[in-house]
Amino acid sequence: MPDTVKRLRRARKRLHLRLRELRMIARGLASTGHPILAHIIPMRRCNLSCAYCNEYDDHSKPVPLAVMYQRLAHLASLGTTIVTISGGEPLLHPELDPIVARIRKHGAIAGMITNGYLLTADRIQRLNRAGLDHLQISIDNVMPDEVSKKSLKVLDRKLQLLAEHADFHVNINSVVGGGIHTPQDALAIGRRALELGFTSTVGIIHDGGGQLQPLREEERSVYTAMRAMEKSSYARINYFQDNIAHGRENDWRCRAGSRYLYICEEGLVHYCSQQRGYPAKPLAQYTREDIRREYRTVKSCAPRCTVACVHQISYIDFWRGPQDLAPLPSGELVQLR
Numbered sequence: 001m002p003d004t005v006k007r008l009r010r011a012r013k014r015l016h017l018r019l020r021e022l023r024m025i026a027r028g029l030a031s032t033g034h035p036i037l038a039h040i041i042p043m044r045r046c047n048l049s050c051a052y053c054n055e056y057d058d059h060s061k062p063v064p065l066a067v068m069y070q071r072l073a074h075l076a077s078l079g080t081t082i083v084t085i086s087g088g089e090p091l092l093h094p095e096l097d098p099i100v101a102r103i104r105k106h107g108a109i110a111g112m113i114t115n116g117y118l119l120t121a122d123r124i125q126r127l128n129r130a131g132l133d134h135l136q137i138s139i140d141n142v143m144p145d146e147v148s149k150k151s152l153k154v155l156d157r158k159l160q161l162l163a164e165h166a167d168f169h170v171n172i173n174s175v176v177g178g179g180i181h182t183p184q185d186a187l188a189i190g191r192r193a194l195e196l197g198f199t200s201t202v203g204i205i206h207d208g209g210g211q212l213q214p215l216r217e218e219e220r221s222v223y224t225a226m227r228a229m230e231k232s233s234y235a236r237i238n239y240f241q242d243n244i245a246h247g248r249e250n251d252w253r254c255r256a257g258s259r260y261l262y263i264c265e266e267g268l269v270h271y272c273s274q275q276r277g278y279p280a281k282p283l284a285q286y287t288r289e290d291i292r293r294e295y296r297t298v299k300s301c302a303p304r305c306t307v308a309c310v311h312q313i314s315y316i317d318f319w320r321g322p323q324d325l326a327p328l329p330s331g332e333l334v335q336l337r
Helices: 002-030 065-077 096-105 121-130 152-165 185-195 217-229 232-237 240-245 288-296 308-317
Strands: 037-043 082-087 109-114 134-139 169-176 199-204 260-263 268-270 279-282 325-327 333-335
Touching (some): 002 109, 037 308, 096 109, 199 217
Antiparallel strands (some): 325 333
């Protein structure tokens, strides 16, 4: 009987989330004047030190809760529909649950990206109560090595806890490229994710600037097999990775700074985690005029970009909104003809 109740509760939450996602898509299609997704960093410190990662340190303090509330309120005023908490390692933040709850209070879909090390049954249940909608864990290998400690051997027990207790959607992202020693590990990770009832995706590790690093033949073979394991909905929005896997550039309109915002621990808006410093404007001063400007601005890093979240969010506008502004070396914008 308890298992039946759990299944019904999860089914009800999945349906509710799907309806909210459909409303988000409809609103995104109806208007280009608001952010669809914001990644916000409440904690830059991480308990791990993966060799390929440049998004953490080992000393930063958590952003105070009151400051996080102010930032979330401003995102809500801009009309942001999805807010994903990232890091660093967000589970290190001592007041993470109220942050998740505040995202939901503002009516946004609440997501989180974590390495999973700090998950316990109690911690998962607290995230349920806070209203978390999505959680993603990236697992890089089957056995830990000097490149990454995010291994299936270490994290499998955490995945079992999620399967048992989580009422939110869980996605396991495995990776190829970037120095990962055993590309075939991605297949084992993907199969385990599906076995536990999660979704599975594959990412291609970029260089330090978020730029394209072509895959070797073995890595491309694993990537192709992993893509076949993805749900069709994920495959459609990750189509850009097919070019990346073969070392080809993508012709697309990057909407970073507009439809996608990356807010660092200092409260500055950047194009993404790999292009920190542009436009680097305080979120508190970010306006709809900034959103309109960045929607029209060409990003020179776009053709070789591998940052999946920006590609995915920009996909909703691929058919409209030509970009007619380009930055000069001085930082000024010039109108393109």
